[in-house]
Amino acid sequence: MLPRELVEEVLTAARRRGGSFSELFVEERSSTSIRLDDGKVEDLTTGLDRGAGVRVALGTSYGYAFSNRLDRDSLLEAAAAASAALQEGEPGSIVDLTIREGPGTNRTDRPAGPYPAADKVAWLREMDDAARSSSPEVVQVIGMYGDSIQHRLIAASDGRWVEESRPRIRLVAQVVAARDGTIQTGFFGPAACGGVELFDRFTAAETGRKAAGRAVTMLDSIPAPAGEMPVVLAPGMGGVLFHEAVGHPLESDAVDKEASVYRGLVGSTCASEIVNGVDDATIPNGWGSYDFDDEGEPAKRTVLFEGGVLQGFLYDRLRAEKEGVPSTGNGRRESYASPPIPRMTNTNILDGPERPEAVLEGTDRGVFVTSLGGGQVNPASGDFVFGISEGFLIEGGKVSTPVRGANLIGRAIEVMSSVDAVADDFDTWEGVCGKDGQQAPVGSGSPTLRISKITVGGTGA
Amino acid sequence: MPDLDDLCRIAVEAAEDGEALDAYAEESRRTTASALRGEVEGLEFAESRGVGVRVVHDSRLGYAWAADPDADEIRDAVRRARENAALAEPDEHNVLPDPAPWEPIPALFREASAAVPTDEKTRLALSLEARAISRDPRVTKIDEAQVGDAVSRMAIASTTGIAAEYRRTDAWCFAVTLAVEGDETQTGFSYRIGRGLDELEWEAVADEAVERGARMLGATKPATAKVPVVLDPFAAMSFLGVLAGALSADAVQKGRSLFANLVGERVGSELFTLVDDGTNVDGPGASPFDDEGVPSGRTELFTGGVLQGFLHNAYTGHKGGTTSTGNGKRGYRSVPGVGTSNFYLDAGATPRDELLRMADGGVLIQDVSGVHSGANPISGEFSVGATGLRIDGGALGEPLREMTVASTLPEMLGGVTGVGDDLRFFSSVGTPSVLIGEMTLAGV
Numbered sequence: 019m020l021p022r023e024l025v026e027e028v029l030t031a032a033r034r035r036g037g038s039f040s041e042l043f044v045e046e047r048s049s050t051s052i053r054l055d056d057g058k059v060e061d062l063t064t065g066l067d068r069g070a071g072v073r074v075a076l077g078t079s080y081g082y083a084f085s086n087r088l089d090r091d092s093l094l095e096a097a098a099a100a101s102a103a104l105q106e107g108e109p110g111s112i113v114d115l116t117i118r119e120g121p122g123t124n125r126t127d128r129p130a131g132p133y134p135a136a137d138k139v140a141w142l143r144e145m146d147d148a149a150r151s152s153s154p155e156v157v158q159v160i161g162m163y164g165d166s167i168q169h170r171l172i173a174a175s176d177g178r179w180v181e182e183s184r185p186r187i188r189l190v191a192q193v194v195a196a197r198d199g200t201i202q203t204g205f206f207g208p209a210a211c212g213g214v215e216l217f218d219r220f221t222a223a224e225t226g227r228k229a230a231g232r233a234v235t236m237l238d239s240i241p242a243p244a245g246e247m248p249v250v251l252a253p254g255m256g257g258v259l260f261h262e263a264v265g266h267p268l269e270s271d272a273v274d275k276e277a278s279v280y281r282g283l284v285g286s287t288c289a290s291e292i293v294n295g296v297d298d299a300t301i302p303n304g305w306g307s308y309d310f311d312d313e314g315e316p317a318k319r320t321v322l323f324e325g326g327v328l329q330g331f332l333y334d335r336l337r338a339e340k341e342g343v344p345s346t347g348n349g350r351r352e353s354y355a356s357p358p359i360p361r362m363t364n365t366n367i368l369d370g371p372e373r374p375e376a377v378l379e380g381t382d383r384g385v386f387v388t389s390l391g392g393g394q395v396n397p398a399s400g401d402f403v404f405g406i407s408e409g410f411l412i413e414g415g416k417v418s419t420p421v422r423g424a425n426l427i428g429r430a431i432e433v434m435s436s437v438d439a440v441a442d443d444f445d446t447w448e449g450v451c452g453k454d455g456q457q458a459p460v461g462s463g464s465p466t467l468r469i470s471k472i473t474v475g476g477t478g479a
Numbered sequence: 480m481p482d483l484d485d486l487c488r489i490a491v492e493a494a495e496d497g498e499a500l501d502a503y504a505e506e507s508r509r510t511t512a513s514a515l516r517g518e519v520e521g522l523e524f525a526e527s528r529g530v531g532v533r534v535v536h537d538s539r540l541g542y543a544w545a546a547d548p549d550a551d552e553i554r555d556a557v558r559r560a561r562e563n564a565a566l567a568e569p570d571e572h573n574v575l576p577d578p579a580p581w582e583p584i585p586a587l588f589r590e591a592s593a594a595v596p597t598d599e600k601t602r603l604a605l606s607l608e609a610r611a612i613s614r615d616p617r618v619t620k621i622d623e624a625q626v627g628d629a630v631s632r633m634a635i636a637s638t639t640g641i642a643a644e645y646r647r648t649d650a651w652c653f654a655v656t657l658a659v660e661g662d663e664t665q666t667g668f669s670y671r672i673g674r675g676l677d678e679l680e681w682e683a684v685a686d687e688a689v690e691r692g693a694r695m696l697g698a699t700k701p702a703t704a705k706v707p708v709v710l711d712p713f714a715a716m717s718f719l720g721v722l723a724g725a726l727s728a729d730a731v732q733k734g735r736s737l738f739a740n741l742v743g744e745r746v747g748s749e750l751f752t753l754v755d756d757g758t759n760v761d762g763p764g765a766s767p768f769d770d771e772g773v774p775s776g777r778t779e780l781f782t783g784g785v786l787q788g789f790l791h792n793a794y795t796g797h798k799g800g801t802t803s804t805g806n807g808k809r810g811y812r813s814v815p816g817v818g819t820s821n822f823y824l825d826a827g828a829t830p831r832d833e834l835l836r837m838a839d840g841g842v843l844i845q846d847v848s849g850v851h852s853g854a855n856p857i858s859g860e861f862s863v864g865a866t867g868l869r870i871d872g873g874a875l876g877e878p879l880r881e882m883t884v885a886s887t888l889p890e891m892l893g894g895v896t897g898v899g900d901d902l903r904f905f906s907s908v909g910t911p912s913v914l915i916g917e918m919t920l921a922g923v
Binding site (some may be wrong): 085202393 | 515518519520521522523524525526527528529540541542543544545546547548552556559560562563564566567568570597620621622657659663664665666700703733734735812813814848849855857858860861862863864866880881882883884885919921922923
């Protein structure tokens with residue numbers, strides 16, 4: 019994307035005051051997004067983004083500057099600005115740049131970009147038709163389609179040179195169902211770091227039907243109960259909770275700032291002994307997968323919990339160098355406009371021994387959560403909250419009436435220590451995680467699992 | 480480097496017969512400095528610019544954008560927008576606004592704020608951290624202390640004759656403290672926003688962030704109960720975000736707002752007056768015109784609890800048989816949606832201490848979490864996590880955590896029995912403290 023001589027010149031200029039390393043991140047991204055609302059193509063947008071960011075680090079301090087321009091003057095100006103973060107010091111050196119090849123984790127034979135926009139509109143229509151024809155109670159359907167291809171170059175003063183292209187695709191269905199003045203919504207949005215193979219996993223029609231099914235089901239819902247009770251989480255949903263409540267406090271910036279409940283607890287039991295969890299950026303075409311992170315570190319599979327014992331944290335380069343440990347390849351950034359920070363990739367709770375039916379049958383009274391609306395955690399205290407967007411009462415070991423208007427609230431360590439059943443039906447859920455103002459695609463996965471006691475916040479009896 | 484208005488003009492000149500076209504360009508220069516453990520943690524410089532082009536042909540809308548385009552890339556964006564329009568459905572309400580006179584707001588740009596040396600910003604960030612860790616023995620470290628400012632410029636031009644441009648300066652600082660006692664850690668947040676770093680009360684930010692963290696130490700989970708609740712401005716602000724979505728004419732016209740058929744009806748208590756006012760220079764969201772070039776205005780959404788109307792951009796105004804309220808909002812990467820300018824709950828006359836006395840035996844909610852996922856703008860139902868303090872004899876008592884608050888927006892708005900005089904803005908949303916007569920707090 020840029021000539022080697024220019025990259026070397028920029029990296030050298032950025033080290034005019036020394037520092038532990040300098041780094042250049044160059045990006046070009048083209049994207050298409052289409053919104054189908056009420057059966058009409060309401061918005062079809064194509065974008066062309068481009069920019070480069072220069073970073074200079076010293077310990078965990080850094081200077082960062084970016085520009086939309088890739089010409090020599092602009093890049094050198096960014097290098098000078100970034101290096102201004104350091105005190106005056108001796109210039110640093112640049113190791114010969116050597117290309118690192120990646121395994122092609124997100125390889126696709128059918129990238130979405132080159133498909134005609136008319137095909138993309140047709141996928142949305144297929145989704146829309148399927149959602150509408152699945153029930154007369156479906157009154158509105160919004161479809162959102164997006165694809166992008168991001169080309170990246172990362173080079174750093176320690177000699178690393180990495181180029182990678184990341185194709186992305188996502189189809190989202192949002193459905194509104196109505197009956198006698200009651201309105202409920204349903205959402206489903208599968209995604210991949212890959213191409214149109216996504217539709218082999220879920221066809222556009224299936225996506226529409228799933229969202230419609232959720233909205234229609236919730237029409238029968240009653241207000242959720244309030245209080246502490248057992249909660250069974252459907253496949254994928256345990257991963258969402260794990261990401262939010264446990265994963266964020268395991269990110270090494272929170273640990274470094276002493277703002278993590280897990281600080282100092284590596285080697286300790288912090289979850290029920292049936293909990294095994296990983297962060298894995300190497301899953302082929304996973305929504306959070308890559309060959310190299312946004313600092314040019316190879317992607318890894320990092321074990322977080324084994325038998326409930328905390329194994330380690332998720333590191334970017336700055337925090338890893340400070341601790342004197344290898345980076346776990348979790349330095350991610352939204353784009354050239356942001357410096358990398360430690361982030362999760364695909365965060366999964368692994369399969370256990372039980373059958374999902376048995377987990378439900380063994381629950382006398384509680385709530386079965388089949389869709390979580392998203393959540394929030396305070397990594398320092400471990401307090402978290404989640405909205406339940408689709409859930410059911412469990413009565414006498416059977417799934418019964420749907421419930422609405424509820425959330426789950428608890429503390430990370432207590433809740434993970436209360437996991438008392440893990441089934442063998444692993445599945446994933448794709449989401450977008452926000453942190454420090456940066457969005458990142460993340461995968462979350464888990465089998466069916468049960469928390470023996472957690473607070474459900476609802477309005478019902 | 481071509482000027483923004485040149486880029487817009489190039490796009491407008493590339494329009495073909497029968498096309499309506501507008502181009503929106505923005506550029507900004509932003510610096511942020513953060514401090515940690517007595518050192519500069521990070522120093523970031525951002526220089527960005529971009530242009531978005533909207534083409535309407537036969538009532539079909541297409542959009543394309545590019546980061547930092549040259550003249551050829553602008554023309555290419557026009558071509559892509561044209562292609563995209565050909566695939567869209569015709570919609571008679573795809574109209575571009577006509578030019579209208581607007582009043583410049585010189586106060587938005589402060590020459591001195593545009594030229595603050597970097598050293599001064601890093602010094603301010605270090606001072607902010609230093610003060611935050613020296614006020615209370617339980618607060619000896621921070622999660623974040625950041626200072627930032629930005630100089631921006633935006634331009635709009637259209638085939639309908641709009642050609643407008645303005646510039647602004649913005650500055651902000653915030654702190655997140657860590658309060659520690661035994662093995663318990665609580666966080667405290669505070670924030671200020673203004674037109675220049677020199678006008679930010681950074682000492683108050685440090686002090687408030689310390690107080691809000693430290694007073695939560697020892698928090699316990701209360702028993703479930705129905706009690707009077709005071710939402711402090713930080714907590715009330717979260718709900719205003721949901722209200723803003725539901726009061727957008729776009730949501731209303733698509734049947735996605737609980738307020739759709741309630742214009743002229745009393746929804747909130749008579750203390751509840753909610754406005755959007757882009758001309759209010761005291762608010763961070765002020766601008767002379769919106770992102771479609773429509774002059775900013777003042778819109779009362781609720782007056783004494785009665786719903787007056789909704790926020791409009793050019794599209795929803797045309798569709799609703801009315802006009803834009805100057806609430807067309809966007810970045811260059813997207814078509815203008817409906818957004819807020821300065822969106823705030825009008826301050827009342829009651830001092831906060833008086834609100835606390837009125838809520839004796841109740842709870843001050845300090846923070847709510849999960850509003851974005853836990854509130855449904857269509858049904859108005861919500862269930863959110865909350866932390867706060869018991870109100871005991873009119874004063875703040877024991878801290879409480881792991882609570883959930885579940886209700887509906889109409890119930891909450893109707894239940895407003897007191898509005899404080901302590902209006903403050905967070906980004907472009909502002910609110911004072913609010914007393915709600917009774918809410919269910921779920922705990923144990």
